[in-house]
Amino acid sequence: MAGSYMGIPREEIPWYPTIDEDLCNNCGNCLDFCDNDVFAQGDLSMEVVNPYNCVVGCNACAKDCPEGAVSFPDKKELVQKLRELRGVTSHS
Numbered sequence: 001m002a003g004s005y006m007g008i009p010r011e012e013i014p015w016y017p018t019i020d021e022d023l024c025n026n027c028g029n030c031l032d033f034c035d036n037d038v039f040a041q042g043d044l045s046m047e048v049v050n051p052y053n054c055v056v057g058c059n060a061c062a063k064d065c066p067e068g069a070v071s072f073p074d075k076k077e078l079v080q081k082l083r084e085l086r087g088v089t090s091h092s
Contacts, residue, residue: 005056008085016051023069030061030070
């Protein structure tokens with residue numbers, strides 16, 4: 001599913017969830033929420049098995065986690081990385 005985003009190969013974009021195994025109670029909310037097969041149920045916690053299937057900029061599954069175990073990179077860092085990858089400079 002990975003493909004590309006804004007003409008950038010998806011594998012070059014560092015946007016995907018991470019799971020804090022100490023917080024995760026393995027409830028499966030993230031798995032149920034996400035239709036892109038990003039998550040799988042592990043023995044003790046959820047696992048990110050297809051990180052590049054994650055929709056760039058989407059972090060909705062994190063809001064659905066009752067334990068706060070799902071996190072994402074900072075969106076400002078994402079925007080900066082996308083600019084770098086596209087060769088666009090910021091005029092701030």
